[in-house]
Structures are given as C-alpha cells and as structure tokens.
Amino acid sequence: MALSATKLLRSNLFSSAKLVGTLSLHSKYLNTGDSYNFIKVEKKGAKNNVALIYLNRPDALNALNDGIISDLTIALDDAQKDDDIGAIIITGSGRAFAAGADIKEMENKTFQECMKSGFLDHWNSVAKCTKPTIAAVNGFALGGGCELAMMCDIILASDKAKFGQPEIKLGTIPGAGGTQRLTRVVGKSLAMEMVLTGDHISANEALAAGLASKVYPADDLLNKAIKTAENIASKSKLIVAMAKDAVNTAYETTLAEGIKFEKKIFYATFATDDRKEGMTAFVNKREAEFKDQ
Ligand code: CAA
DSSP, X not given: OOOOHHHHHHHHHHHHHHHXXXXXXXXXXXXXXXXOSSEEEEEXXXXXXXXXXXXXXXXXXXXXXXXXXXXXXXXXXXXXXXXXXXXXXXXXXXXXXXXXXXXXXXXXXXXXXXXXXXXXXXXXXXXXXXXXXXXXXXXXXXXXXXXXXXXXXXXXXXTTOEEXXXXXXXXXXXOSSHHHHHHHHHOHHHHHHHHHHOXXXXXXXXXXXXXXXXXXXXXXXXXXXXXXXXXXXXXXXXXXXXXXXXXHHTTTSOHHHHHHHHHHHHHHHTTSHHHHHHHHHHHTTSOOOOOOO
C-alpha cells in the first residue's frame, strides 16, 4: 500500500526522533483521522477530552508489528502533549485487541539482532505514558497483546475477551513484561499456569483474578470505556498524574517506601490550586472547576 505524504512525513519524523532519542519533533496536538498506517485515532467524549486509539490490523488480529508500535508511540506522545486530552483508551478492531507480537516479523530474527536492536524496548512508551490509559480489550489479548493491556492503567474487558501468554507454544517466553506484570497482578500460581501452558483465560476469569477491573457486553465496551475515561478526564490532570504515579510506585518499591512516597505526593497536592479548589467546592456545595494548576 502506498503511503500518503502525511504518513510518510510522520514515519520519517518518528525515525529521526528515534535517532536523536526524542519525540519533540511531533505536532503538539493529537492527530486524528487518516494520519497513521496501522492505528486509527479519534477524540471522544462530550468535551473531546478522550483520545481513542484503535489498533487497526484486523486481518492479522492486530499483531503488533514495528509499524503499529511506531504509530502507537507517536499517538501517545501527541496525546500527552495535547492539553485537551485527559485520558487515553487503547482498543482493538475486529476479533482482537492484539494477538501478540508479529510472529511473521520475528520468525527469522537472531539473538544477535535482538541484542543489537534492543528488540521490544520501544514498546515501553505505553507504560511510560504519564496520562491515564485504559485498555478496552474487545477480543484476543495474547502474548504482547496481553502485555500491552497490562502496560495500561486500567483493563476493561468485553465478555468476548480472551487473555493469554501463549509464547511457550512458540518455543519462547513473554518478552514485554508478561512474566513480571502478570505475576504481580494475578499471583504466582495463575501466572505460572498461563505462562507454562499457554492456555487462555476468559474475561470473567480475568476479572476474578484482578487482571480486568470490569467486564461489559461486547457492544457496550467502548461506551463504558469512554464514560470511564471522561470521568477521569473531568478531574484535575495535574492531580490525576500524581495519583497515577503514586499507585504505580506500589509496583516498584517496598510498602514502607511506597507509603513515604505517597505521603510526599499527598503533601505536594497542597501546593496546587486544584487541591484548594476541590476542597472549597465541596465545602460550598458546588462542582469543582479544576484548572490543572
Ligand atoms: N503474528 C502474526 N500474525 C498473526 C498473529 C501474530 N501474533 N496472530 C494471528 N495472526 C494472523 C494469522 O497468521 C492469520 O493470518 P493469515 O490469514 O494471513 O494466515 C490471521 O492473523 C488470523 O489468524 P488465525 O487464522 O490463526 O485465526 P484463528 O481464529 O484460527 O486463531 C488465534 C486465533 C488463536 C489468536 C491464533 O491466531 C493465534 O494463536 N495467534 C498467535 C498468538 C500468539 O502466539 N501470540 C504471541 C506472539 S509472541 C509475543 O507476543 C512475544 C512477546 O511477548 C512480545
């Protein structure tokens, strides 16, 4: 398929940005419409403050090739720079959220190539995103697809979702956080079972294990994800970012260190206008008007 001029420019920008280790060349505002090859991006919500990113290679069950990850990295970077956006949803298309890293792209890779290129290192853009992210898992979330969902802050699942780490069947292991994030979320026994057998679990099993926070009928998933995202986006973006940082710290440190960190962040909210506004609005029985200050 021929690339449009915009797509070419954007993919060149991405390559240059990768070279200099920064994404600062990108547009300040989130691009919607037809600017990408492998994803679709829309602004959603009554206030257009939700970025909705569709992984869009349905014929390959949204297998995560280099192009899809590059597009996703650019869209996330743009969404973070766009002051209007308060939350980001990543979802799939067709039967899948994402059926994993692209096996056809990996088939002939060598150990040396993986080492030299830092294979999969750049997937981390999702985990590093400072704005809140919701994975709306509509179908298969397997291998890298399950790992991508786990990099998001919240997983909402459709009743048709299937989660799994089937890499063992391919003679490899999860390589984008699956052995680590899954174990922290669902515990050792279920993580071991999933990683060692490669078997899938259903949406309800994911819910029971704490991997997903809600399960919705498939045709209602996106509406519910947008409502959740709008709810988050209506809060102070500044305080949301601090809250996200505090919860994520629970995964990175000891309880004692985490509690100390939380206390510092809690105190820091008292240096913001939005903390004062939130409490004053409550006392005066009115809605808070946050200014992200
Ligand atoms: N990579 C590349 N192509 C993929 C793919 C993947 N991960 N998953 C599915 N596809 C492609 C298939 O090759 C097929 O394409 P063709 O029509 O060109 O043959 C198309 O998507 C549809 O797939 P199926 O015909 O297999 O559909 P199905 O309904 O029979 O089965 C499935 C669905 C169970 C999800 C099956 O496709 C499957 O098992 N996919 C692979 C899942 C997997 O192993 N994921 C882990 C990848 S490794 C990884 O992710 C490493 C990491 O940690 C980062």
